[in-house]
Amino acid sequence: MLIDESMKGQLRKVLRARRRGLSAADHALRSNLAASSITRLPAFRPGARVAVYLPFDREVNTAALLIAARRRRVRIYVPVIESRRYARMRFYPLSGKTRRGVFGISIPHAAARRRTVAPRWLDLIVVPLVGIDGRGRRLGMGGGFYDRALAFRRNRHHWRGPHLVGLAFECQRAEAVYAQAHDIRLDAVATERGVRHFRQTPP
Numbered sequence: 001m002l003i004d005e006s007m008k009g010q011l012r013k014v015l016r017a018r019r020r021g022l023s024a025a026d027h028a029l030r031s032n033l034a035a036s037s038i039t040r041l042p043a044f045r046p047g048a049r050v051a052v053y054l055p056f057d058r059e060v061n062t063a064a065l066l067i068a069a070r071r072r073r074v075r076i077y078v079p080v081i082e083s084r085r086y087a088r089m090r091f092y093p094l095s096g097k098t099r100r101g102v103f104g105i106s107i108p109h110a111a112a113r114r115r116t117v118a119p120r121w122l123d124l125i126v127v128p129l130v131g132i133d134g135r136g137r138r139l140g141m142g143g144g145f146y147d148r149a150l151a152f153r154r155n156r157h158h159w160r161g162p163h164l165v166g167l168a169f170e171c172q173r174a175e176a177v178y179a180q181a182h183d184i185r186l187d188a189v190a191t192e193r194g195v196r197h198f199r200q201t202p203p
Contacts (some may be wrong), residue, residue: 007178008139008142008144008177008178009142011130011131011139011174011177011178012130012131012139012141012142015130015131015139015171015172015174016057016058016130018061018131018169018171018172019039019057019058019059019171019172020057020058022058022169022171023189025043027058027061029192030060030169030170030191030192031060031061031062031063031064032061032103032192033192033193034167034168034169034190034191034192035060035061035062035063035064035065035068035167035190035192036064036068036166036191037190037194038065038126038167038195039065039068039072039194040195041124041165041188043123043124043163044068044069044072044074044124045072045074045108045123046072046073046074046076047073047074047075048075048122048123048124049075049077049117049121049123050069050074050075050076050077050122050123050124050125050126051076051077051078051079051091051119051122051124051125051126051162052069052074052077052078052094052108052125052126052137052158053067053075053078053079053105053128054078054098054105054107055128055165056103056104056105056106057141059128059167060128060167060168062167065126065167066094067203075093076093076094077091077093077117077122078091078092078094078108079091079095079108079145079146079149080092080101080107080108080141081101081102081103081105082144084102084143085101085118087143087144087145087147088145088147088148088149089128089145089146089148090116090149091116091117091118091119091122092107092108092115092116093110093115093117094108096108096109096164097109114172115191117163119149119150119152120161120162121162123162123163123166124162124163124165125150125162125163125164126165126166126167126190127146127164127165127166127167127184127186128140128166128167128168129166129167129168129172129186129189131168131172131173131174131177132166132168132173132174132177132181132186132189133171133173133174133175133176133177134173134175135185135198136166136178136185136186136187136188136198137177137179137183137185137186138177138179138183138184138185138186138190139165139174139177139178139179144182146184147182147183147184150164150184151182151184153184154182161202163187163188164184164185164187164188165186165187165188165189165190165195166186166188166190167189167190167191168189168190168191169191169192170192170193174192175198185198188200
């Protein structure tokens with residue numbers, strides 16, 4: 001619905017402004033606390049395949065999460081946008097140097113991007129977000145990249161697939177994010193106050 005898209009746009013502006021309004025020190029502290037919450041999840045274990053975004057636009061910093069992953073020998077993958085037109089995103093192993101990709105987001109250097117892993121075979125995907133409501137419905141930047149990459153979850157019956165955990169600040173919570181049928185829902189969200197798990201019920 002057109003009105004939903006208009007409301008989404010306004011809400012994005014409000015929530016992004018809240019995120020950008022955090023001081024550098026506060027942003028760093030809250031990022032570390034939120035990242036620490038994720039490291040305590042069962043899926044964050046040695047040998048696990050974990051996808052972690054590389055932040056931009058004042059998203060929660062994932063540096064502490066990457067450090068913890070190296071210490072535990074967690075295999076880290078990062079999302080790479082390969083087509084803006086078709087909203088296509090793939091996951092590549094993170095190793096070596098990075099460079100700027102689409103939207104200025106850091107991505108692995110070409111030499112490190114030889115093998116991808118389908119998102120259905122990841123154990124945990126740490127998802128960036130602009131806003132989230134009390135049912136785990138996520139408001140993203142509007143490109144639909146995660147919704148398209150994770151669309152297979154809507155057709156599953158028994159297999160749970162990768163655990164989807166949003167990473168956000170408490171100030172990004174919203175009463176409603178005007179979610180639509182194609183929008184993915186998260187299994188949990190991690191903030192500076194810890195992890196909240198969502199009960200998966202029909203939208």
